[in-house]
Amino acid sequence: MTSPMPPPVRRGFSGAVVSLIAILALGAGCFGGMVVGGAGSSSSSASADTPAPAPKAAETKVAEPEDTSLPAVDLDKPHYVKLPDFKGQNAAVAQQWLVDQGWDEFKNIELGSQDPYDTFVILPENWTVTKQSHKAGSRVKVGTTIVLTCTKDA
Numbered sequence: 001m002t003s004p005m006p007p008p009v010r011r012g013f014s015g016a017v018v019s020l021i022a023i024l025a026l027g028a029g030c031f032g033g034m035v036v037g038g039a040g041s042s043s044s045s046a047s048a049d050t051p052a053p054a055p056k057a058a059e060t061k062v063a064e065p066e067d068t069s070l071p072a073v074d075l076d077k078p079h080y081v082k083l084p085d086f087k088g089q090n091a092a093v094a095q096q097w098l099v100d101q102g103w104d105e106f107k108n109i110e111l112g113s114q115d116p117y118d119t120f121v122i123l124p125e126n127w128t129v130t131k132q133s134h135k136a137g138s139r140v141k142v143g144t145t146i147v148l149t150c151t152k153d154a
Helices: 017-049 089-099
Strands: 080-082 109-113 127-133 139-142 146-152
Touching: 089 127, 089 146, 109 127
Parallel strands: 109 146
Antiparallel strands: 080 139, 127 146
């Protein structure tokens, strides 16, 4: 007959000891951060009390304004754009064209889905425009809400 094997010896720490060590390490890290943060703020306040040395007269230069000669932008005048036919175009390409013309990507351009199972257009790169809210060739004021109805590419 063979003698039975002795039970295996457990090595390592118990779960309670590991938890205690983790809590102590976390507390030491927080306390150390407060000490370092407090030391950093006290040294910066001390340097703020000390006046900076005055610059030498030779180092002081006065910058002269540049003449840009750019025409003034008339924000009151509405800007109109002739819309192309977006049908059949990739939705990301159509959206980027509108942004390039001055539309705000998040306020003025809405991408909708006509698919019953994919109801949100998340990545416009994967969608094709099937309808647009304004007819192709119409002049539309920049900033007007444009709705592009799309279908997901297979």
